[in-house]
Amino acid sequence: MQLRLFNCIMGVIVRYDPSFARRSDVVGHLGLSPEQKLTSALRMLAYGSLADQLDDYMRMGQNIVLEFFRKFCRAIVGMYSLTYLRAPTPADVRIQRGFPGMIGSIYCMHWEWRNCPTSQTG
Numbered sequence: 001m002q003l004r005l006f007n008c009i010m011g012v013i014v015r016y017d018p019s020f021a022r023r024s025d026v027v028g029h030l031g032l033s034p035e036q037k038l039t040s041a042l043r044m045l046a047y048g049s050l051a052d053q054l055d056d057y058m059r060m061g062q063n064i065v066l067e068f069f070r071k072f073c074r075a076i077v078g079m080y081s082l083t084y085l086r087a088p089t090p091a092d093v094r095i096q097r098g099f100p101g102m103i104g105s106i107y108c109m110h111w112e113w114r115n116c117p118t119s120q121t122g
Contacts, residue, residue, distance in 0.1 A: 001042070006038070009038065010034050010035065010038050012079065013034070013038060013072065013075050014034050016075045016078065016079055017071055017074075017075045019068075019071060020034045020037050020038065020068070020071070020075075021034060022034060032059075032060060032064070036058055036059070036060060037060075037068040037072075038068075038072065039058065040054050040058045040060055040065045040068060040069065041068055041069045041072035041073075042072075043057075043058075044065070044069050051063075051065040051066045051069070
């Protein structure tokens with residue numbers, strides 16, 4: 001992901017949910033940065049990482065990673081559901097990009113792949 005896009009997403013998320021902003025605790029120690037919080041959520045989505053896999057890499061506890069993952073998902077749905085996360089229109093269904101019946105099928109698992117490597121079968 002380009003840095004400009006990452007920063008744009010981060011700015012929008014911080015404005016939508018102020019808990020993503022960096023805050024200090026009662027003693028004055030700075031908490032986690034917005035970059036850490038957003039990166040952990042994006043890594044979970046992009047790579048399918050588990051929350052406890054990000055403990056050492058992101059220096060965040062599993063519960064915090066899960067909390068900000070949920071907040072990130074809520075923020076994305078809250079901000080973009082009307083524009084991008086909508087049901088397909090009849091025009092969308094007509095434009096099927098050469099895959100009839102694929103609306104709603106993310107992985108296209110019902111298509112037979114004759115040249116599938118044996119390690120990927122099933």
